[in-house]
Amino acid sequence: MADIPSLTIWVLAWFFLIIGLISLTVLVLYTKYGREISIKLSILSGVISAIFLAFALHFLLLSWGL
Secondary structure, three states, X not given: OOXXXXXXXXXXXXXXXXXXXXXXXXXXXXXXXXXXXXXXXXXXXXXXXXXXXXXXXXXXXXXXXX
């Protein structure tokens, strides 16, 4: 019988992936088109995107059985 991934892990993985990609997009757009230099926003966006993308990758790998 094939292993079915946990629905909770699967939903959390996609949720974290979407939040991480949105945060990464905000970081890229802000650094490209931002008028003011705000190191706080850049650091915050970078940290948030790194954390959420790492958790998304972790949960996806867990759901795939790796």
